[in-house]
Amino acid sequence: MITLRRAWSQLAAAALLIFASAGFAAGPEKALSGVLEAIEVNRLDLAMQRVEALIAAHPNFRLAHLIRGDLLFARGRPLETFGNVPKTVPREKVEDLRAEALSRLRALRDRPNADRVPRYMLQLHSDQKHALVVDSRRSRLYVFENVGGRPQFIADYYVTLGKNGIEKTREGDQKTPIGVYHVTANLPRQKLSDFYGAGAYPINYPNAWDKRLGRNGHGIWLHGTPSDTYSRPPRASDGCIVLANADLEAVGRTVQIGLTPVIIADEIEWTDATALESERKGLAGAFDAWRADWESRDTGKYLTHYAARFNSGEQDLAAWSEHKRKVNGAKSWIKVAVSRLAMLQYPRESFVVVSFDQDYRSSNLSNVMRKRQYWIKEDGRWQILYEGGE
Amino acid sequence: MITYPAPPHAPAALLVALLLAAAPALADEVQDASKLLKSGQHQQALERVNKVLAAKPKDAQARFLKGLIFAEQGNTKEATEIFLGLTKDYPDLPEPYNNLAVIYASQGQYDKARGALEQSIRTHPSYATAYENLGDVYAKLASQAYDKALQIDSANPGAKNKLALVRELVGGTSPVKPVAVAAVTTPKEPAKPTVLAAAVPSAEPARPAPEKTAADKPGAKSGSADVIETVNAWAKAWSSKNVEGYLAFYAKDFKTPGGEARADWEKARRQRISAPKSIVVTVEGPKVSLAADGQARVTFRQGYRSDVLKSSTTTKTLVLAKLDGRWLIQQERVGN
Numbered sequence: 001m002i003t004l005r006r007a008w009s010q011l012a013a014a015a016l017l018i019f020a021s022a023g024f025a026a027g028p029e030k031a032l033s034g035v036l037e038a039i040e041v042n043r044l045d046l047a048m049q050r051v052e053a054l055i056a057a058h059p060n061f062r063l064a065h066l067i068r069g070d071l072l073f074a075r076g077r078p079l080e081t082f083g084n085v086p087k088t089v090p091r092e093k094v095e096d097l098r099a100e101a102l103s104r105l106r107a108l109r110d111r112p113n114a115d116r117v118p119r120y121m122l123q124l125h126s127d128q129k130h131a132l133v134v135d136s137r138r139s140r141l142y143v144f145e146n147v148g149g150r151p152q153f154i155a156d157y158y159v160t161l162g163k164n165g166i167e168k169t170r171e172g173d174q175k176t177p178i179g180v181y182h183v184t185a186n187l188p189r190q191k192l193s194d195f196y197g198a199g200a201y202p203i204n205y206p207n208a209w210d211k212r213l214g215r216n217g218h219g220i221w222l223h224g225t226p227s228d229t230y231s232r233p234p235r236a237s238d239g240c241i242v243l244a245n246a247d248l249e250a251v252g253r254t255v256q257i258g259l260t261p262v263i264i265a266d267e268i269e270w271t272d273a274t275a276l277e278s279e280r281k282g283l284a285g286a287f288d289a290w291r292a293d294w295e296s297r298d299t300g301k302y303l304t305h306y307a308a309r310f311n312s313g314e315q316d317l318a319a320w321s322e323h324k325r326k327v328n329g330a331k332s333w334i335k336v337a338v339s340r341l342a343m344l345q346y347p348r349e350s351f352v353v354v355s356f357d358q359d360y361r362s363s364n365l366s367n368v369m370r371k372r373q374y375w376i377k378e379d380g381r382w383q384i385l386y387e388g389g390e
Numbered sequence: 391m392i393t394y395p396a397p398p399h400a401p402a403a404l405l406v407a408l409l410l411a412a413a414p415a416l417a418d419e420v421q422d423a424s425k426l427l428k429s430g431q432h433q434q435a436l437e438r439v440n441k442v443l444a445a446k447p448k449d450a451q452a453r454f455l456k457g458l459i460f461a462e463q464g465n466t467k468e469a470t471e472i473f474l475g476l477t478k479d480y481p482d483l484p485e486p487y488n489n490l491a492v493i494y495a496s497q498g499q500y501d502k503a504r505g506a507l508e509q510s511i512r513t514h515p516s517y518a519t520a521y522e523n524l525g526d527v528y529a530k531l532a533s534q535a536y537d538k539a540l541q542i543d544s545a546n547p548g549a550k551n552k553l554a555l556v557r558e559l560v561g562g563t564s565p566v567k568p569v570a571v572a573a574v575t576t577p578k579e580p581a582k583p584t585v586l587a588a589a590v591p592s593a594e595p596a597r598p599a600p601e602k603t604a605a606d607k608p609g610a611k612s613g614s615a616d617v618i619e620t621v622n623a624w625a626k627a628w629s630s631k632n633v634e635g636y637l638a639f640y641a642k643d644f645k646t647p648g649g650e651a652r653a654d655w656e657k658a659r660r661q662r663i664s665a666p667k668s669i670v671v672t673v674e675g676p677k678v679s680l681a682a683d684g685q686a687r688v689t690f691r692q693g694y695r696s697d698v699l700k701s702s703t704t705t706k707t708l709v710l711a712k713l714d715g716r717w718l719i720q721q722e723r724v725g726n
Binding site for chain 2: 062063064065066068069070072073075076077078080083084085086089093094097228229
């Protein structure tokens, strides 16, 4: 036998800390921590009032029902454990809800200060109004607004990820991929079964990097929850990123198809604006030198920007060099204009995904395309690891 | 542990007014009806009760019995009406609330059952049956919440406990012997067994409110109220499986029941109390007599229930002495 307070104490302690931290958005987390805070100070009637208000706001919030069950049970009998459900119920079901509670409370407690930013968004391009960043360990999706190319935090949401965790490599591994992706489509509710709730936003897994590493599988979506479920446990999907329906709708309002980056990290690395800007400047300088050297038609100088292990998917550095020498030698002038330049650090990897509109003109050929490069800092110098059309 | 707030001392003084104001003439009829009901003769019991009600339509005891007959016959609609009527006319009686709750619970209306039981306890804070029933109702409500939490149909066997109907209308401590009443209010007065026959409440709905009784006034707290409070706290510590708290109620010179060494007795108690996962100990109808030498003797019906031992009811007597301002147990006996 244990007390209700002890049963929930790990969570309640987390809840208490939250009130010490400053400014956070309203959401079930705040109400939830209010419930656990009341339990921590043994004000069970208040806890009951709060949990019932939470249930009124989110009738299918299973975690809230579990807490209410414990509060009711404890009024009549000593509680044996957190989630005092009959022994016949698989314990994992209860543990799932406990994990959800912890995730939600920790996300609230560990909410980043206003001056902290993820190190991934070195630069967003002018048309990208928002970027989404997922912290897998915290089961959290953060929404950033593009303010003059720099990310500014606006909201965060609890998310469910793959049953078997992260780093998807194979079809059916029930894992969520780690990497830099973007939303490729908007599938409205009407076209989907109830399982996906308010709608779905597929992302472009596997991307060029995944394919290069031989990763496969498909159908990684951001989607909602079934109508009888407010939220799902932290690890429960087949690899998709699942949000409560209201949250999916809120995120959906920020999404631009083909544009909005979705960066999925195992654990977000946070930095400050100054450090991010310094990193951005370094890369932007190298990028502009590459562009200028291409325009100069000094192919030797141009090729110094490519890493020894460069691979375009079709050509390695030797083949690429040979091709470029041949093409560039035949031209009397080259102009390369770049716009809508985005630079996104790839989580877990040491390269940055640089994408841009390339307006290429030359004496014998002109074209406009969206291009993507992976830039890597090796030996203190930024170099291109991959280059291709998007 | 979280339990319902500990019941304050039994409002035995409340019962005095109830018992003394009874109408002896009809009591026999009601008692006969009660016996008939106990022996399963519902129809005969109903006839007898109706006879009483023809003469005294407001009679609480007879109405209560009639409600009970209907409840046992499965006529929940009529039973509900009668018990509801009783709660309106006699809002201070706990039993009709309890029985209403039992009916509500049997219909799956657990929120209503909870409300009625809470009323029952409010009117009679040491009402053990209502506590037990409330525990079951909370367990059932919890189980419904868990079902929603886990999307299961738990069919929780623990929550299927049938709630207990109260069979007698005597203010919740059944049956109260007048000795107890006399002892609490005027400890030195001899017992008046004749009062027992009059265990029928007055037909007058108005009853003295508990807070107006002398025993509840802070300044007039009698020694016996103190003793009952101690016994309730002792039962609570036991129910909480708070072994240290429980043992702290025993005096240094406590006479162990089997004459064994104190350490051995303590060891055995520790084992007995920590082994079950849950224990519920209730104290019903405590009767206190204070002796001139400062000792107090309290006899009560002890209800015990645990997950190991389903339940038992015994008569227990504790002999307590006041040491350093605290009542401590010197002797503990089972049986009369």
